[in-house]
Amino acid sequence: MRDGQAHFLAILGDDLWLLVDIAPKVVAGCLIAVFITVLMPREMVARWVGEESGFSGLAIAAVVGAILPGGPITIFPVAGAFLAMGADGGAVIAFLASWNLVGSTRALVWELPFFGAHFVLWRVLLSLPLPFLAGIMARYVIRTFALKLGDRA
Numbered sequence: 001m002r003d004g005q006a007h008f009l010a011i012l013g014d015d016l017w018l019l020v021d022i023a024p025k026v027v028a029g030c031l032i033a034v035f036i037t038v039l040m041p042r043e044m045v046a047r048w049v050g051e052e053s054g055f056s057g058l059a060i061a062a063v064v065g066a067i068l069p070g071g072p073i074t075i076f077p078v079a080g081a082f083l084a085m086g087a088d089g090g091a092v093i094a095f096l097a098s099w100n101l102v103g104s105t106r107a108l109v110w111e112l113p114f115f116g117a118h119f120v121l122w123r124v125l126l127s128l129p130l131p132f133l134a135g136i137m138a139r140y141v142i143r144t145f146a147l148k149l150g151d152r153a
Contacts, residue, residue: 022073025073026073028073028074029070029073029074029075029076029077029078030077032074032077032078033077033078033080033081034081036078036082036085037081037084037085040085042085042086045082045085045086045087046085046086046087048060049061049082049087049088049091049092049095050086050087050088051088053088053091055132057088057090057091058090058091058094058131058132058135058136059132060091061082061087061091061092061094061095061098061131061135062094062095062098062102062131062132062135063098064095064098065094065095065096065097065098065099065100065102065103065131066098066099066102066103066104066131067104068099069105075096075099076096079092079095079096082095088139089138089139090135090136090138090139090142091135092138093131093134093135093137093138094131094134094135094138095131097130097131097134097135098131101127101130101131102124102127102128102131107120107123107124111123
């Protein structure tokens with residue numbers, strides 16, 4: 001209202017174009033997540049990264065997160081699919097943290113050409129323990145809140 005109807009319509013047009021541009025990507029990310037739930041056996045996911053998977057479940061999730069390509073429109077639906085298939089919340093947090101912090105695709109495509117191998121090596125080495133710490137902390141928080149919520153019932 002402050003800048004007039006023409007400014008409002010310009011912003012609305014830009015926002016609608018953004019919606020048209022991003023909607024197919026969101027649909028594709030959700031379809032990938034659905035296909036994962038159909039193609040991967042639930043028992044395998046629960047065994048590898050479920051509640052009883054221990055530290056090896058965090059390691060598997062961190063490795064998958066580090067090597068899986070894609071942006072947030074793809075990764076977050078995949079993480080939701082893993083949760084729906086029986087993955088532990090800590091493993092999903094380790095998966096997301098590893099994708100975000102270690103991310104081999106970003107390192108190879110963006111960081112290596114611009115910053116060089118020395119920078120990428122140190123960044124990856126310093127980031128490696130963080131997905132495990134995030135997964136352990138997430139498991140602790142989830143168990144703590146599950147116990148407190150169980151006491152109320």
